[in-house]
Amino acid sequence: MDAFFASVELLRYPQLKGLPVVIGGARRSVDEALLAAQGQRALRFIPVAEFPLLKDYVGRGVITTATYAARQFGIGSAMGMMKAARLCPQAIVLPVDFDEIRRFSRLFKSIIAEIAPLVEDRGVDEVYIDFTDVPGGQREGGRVLARLIQKSIFDKTGLTCSMGVAPNKLLAKMASEFNKPNGVSIVVESDLQAKIWPLHVRKINGIGPKAGERLAALGIETIGELAAQAPHRLVRHFGQSTGVWMIEAAWGRDASAVVTHSEPVSISRETTFERDLHAVRDKAELGAIFTRLCEQVAADLQRKGYAAKTIGIKLRYEDFKIATRDLTAPGYTADAKTIRRLAGQCLKRVPLDKRLRLLGVRAGTLLKVGELADGEQHRAVGTSAPTQAGAELTVTRQLF
DNA sequence: TCTGGGGTCCTAGGACCC
């Protein structure tokens, strides 16, 4: 989807069309921002620079999406809000409306699935679609079906997307970047040399900042240069599987299937504090946040119908270093108090000398409990707090 | 001016078992 989060907001506030708008980071809703603007009632969007306490407004947030007008100023996703505000003081900042994003996400995916049922979910704003057996899917190399899907999405949502059509997911993903926004790009095997090899290696899905740097250190910048490498050289530097995979990717080869269904591996909640907290000095505040994260994870598990056997924590220190600890219990749980106790045990094993920036709680090794009857499920996941830890876990295990 | 939140997958060592 093109500038998905921003485009969803523009549907609501069409008067922002053409303006530099950035989504994310804002601590207040539009309505609250309106009240802050001298109590004005009329809808008015306040440039970020006009917030007297900028930091209170954008906090420690980052940009999730910038409109194309905002990108002109050098603003991009994942950039810190404070930096974006300085690059473009006239930018309008809006918070992410997750409910609305999820609603449009489900909507555009269901529109696609009606036309082409084999869809792989790749997050809120991205999917892979298997055109192979869709009637008309081969016409004009897939362009006809791609245009049909774009039109259906636009007619029903007002949103645009960009599509890449190719023999596999790897190439389709790269192709989808060629014609943004609202474009279709077709890539066939014979286009490899002309369209793919000139691109930077970072355009390969799976080659991130680290691998990109290591390749650059070897004098490899483009995909074509990567394709020209002797496999043993890459295997020597990156190991057998990564080295072989890199060569395959550079040659446009990818045999991975479009996966239409998958079970979650983990469910987690994390939060970055407004200011760094000290384990001793801010004990009460940290404790309250920790408990709330556990309650949120428990609620997420229960709502989605899962119980977890592994509970873990994540800390980010003031120096941005990350520590994780986890603990696998004898049984499964979705109970907030049980999760809180297991997470507490994890916390005891991690150094707390530096101040903390972020705290997270994670539930892994999941078991689907959807097949239980509703009442039974509620009882099972709600089991809590006998005196002995072991006894409690035994109870939940028996229920499952 | 510091840098979100929610995920997946991979690696590697150690425990433990047959």
Added chain:
DNA sequence: TCTGGGGTCCTAGGACCC
């Protein structure tokens, strides 16, 4: 006295993606 070869599970860290 020297020292197998599978396999699974658990834990911690890290790269990467949307």
